[in-house]
Amino acid sequence: MRRRLFDLGLAGATVLALTFLLLPLVAIFLRVPLGELVAQLGSRVAVDALIVTLETNAIAQALILVVGTPTAYFIASRRFRGRALAITLVELPLVLPPAVAGLALLAAFGRLGLLGSTFDVLGVTVSTGTKTAVILAVAYVASPFYIRGAIASFEALDQPLLDASRTLGAGPARTFFRVALPLAAKGLGAAAALSFARGIGEFGATIMFAGSLQGVTQTLSLAIYAQFDLDFDVALSLGALLVVVCAAILFTVKLLPAWTRSSSTSVYPFAPSGSS
């Protein structure tokens, strides 16, 4: 009898939790008829937001991949002083409040910031109200998700495979492109998906640093916030779109099992083995 009660308690809590987590998402779709949701997506503000979001995120993610992959490989495959510190620093933006991240970006890259004038000299305008600012904000908050996952993927590689490549005449670069990269690809893909999901939903840092100008810096998340007071139905349809995109990303990640074995910051599987 008591055991049944306990089981019932567990099941009840589970139902409550799932309901609580799913109800708001379902509500988005129930509040407005589906046809209406789709129609609202055709509105000027929605189209602009979608374009800005895709454009800035595509560039930001490309930058993250191009710079983040070698960074992760370097950290994963080398032993150097301050390696643990480097990993921690990479993870810092993960725990930083987004508003602080936006503020920090302003202080660094804004017109009156640390590097603002440097960028002006280079002919790049970074300051508030440009797409470049959105890209920087997205890259800043999303890249740690990618780099962290990429480090874990590279660390999980079988060291003898990399050694074998070297003894077969391939230098470090060929070993990276022909062995390390293809074998880590699944994990890198999962990390990129998480980074993309984070970037798509970026809000705090962007609104602080880039502002919310329709057609320029107003991403989907910012448009939802802006439309919230003006046209709730538009906000809802944008929200529904984001729910679908994020759910798709999550399911993609779940289907890539390489991601699950990961995440150490202290082991050095690349280090030369000491004995035997």
Add this chain to the structure above:
Amino acid sequence: MDSLELDIGLPLRSFRLELTLGVGRETFALVGPSGSGKTTVLRAVAGLARPERGRVVLDGTVLFDARAGIALAPEDRRVGFVFQDYALFPHMTVAQNVAYGSRDGAGELLERFRIAHLAEARPGELSGGERQRVGLARALARDPGVLLLDEPLSALDPHTRAALRLELKELLDELRLPVLLVTHDFHDAAVLADRVAALADGRIRQVGTPSELIAAPADAFVASFTGANVLAGRARPGEGGLTEVLLDEGVVVYSVDGAVGEVEVAVYPWDVSISRELPGDSALNHVRGEIASLVILGNRARVQVRGLVGEVTAASAERLGLAEGELVIASFKAAATRLVEQAPRAAGR
């Protein structure tokens, strides 16, 4: 003139690896227990581990010289390395694996190693023996000056192991290439290698042909590693030029070897006979006791009496009605009783 000359020293976790050896056109086996530094030797030759001191020279080319500051990268050394689990690239086909280090494709090697029919297979689909052949073919595709094999048979189950040992032996004989292999199994080494070096705690204890090591083990470690019973005792000169040894077990045995003081007595199981009564032959040494264990393997029976393992035919074990707990006499000749030094204790242990 040796193809591979090696004189290296480097610190390992709990001891220092210090060794000097030369390998000619032969199969040379480094044998030792796990953790004795064997694999590190191969890694140093391949450039995957960097010695602290010394030189590595292959066919007159200096691969490593600590004093001259020379250390060629692994990709610049003509060395073929077959890794313990073969380390085949799982995302490539057999043909791609073999062609990885080759300038002129994989075709001829696939034929030679009888894996042409597997060219499009992935390593995950292969049996242990097939993987071994792919690993060898891939290592040879670079046309190496020396072939390094790390525990070539340890990844196999006992069933395939015996067959592959012979197959590997034939392949290595055909290659006519210097081969340096490491194994923890003296039996593997005895089958595969022309010469063997016994390695313990980073130092070579003895070098010789497998039968030389068995005939005259340099110390208790080598004796035990080659399969002998090793019993501790105190030696003193006895009658008729023999040496009398009082074993710690309380039994006195005789040896033709000369020694005084603390010694280890080495007796190979095939030199020990088991009987019910004192045998009438020339065996001088007898150990009486109950059979502690009796294991029958095929047509051989391994009988353990008071720390001494004897090997008899299964037929005679049956004829004598041997069983665990039965009282028997284990006998062996004074000439088969070798006196060896106690294994030197490793520095820093």
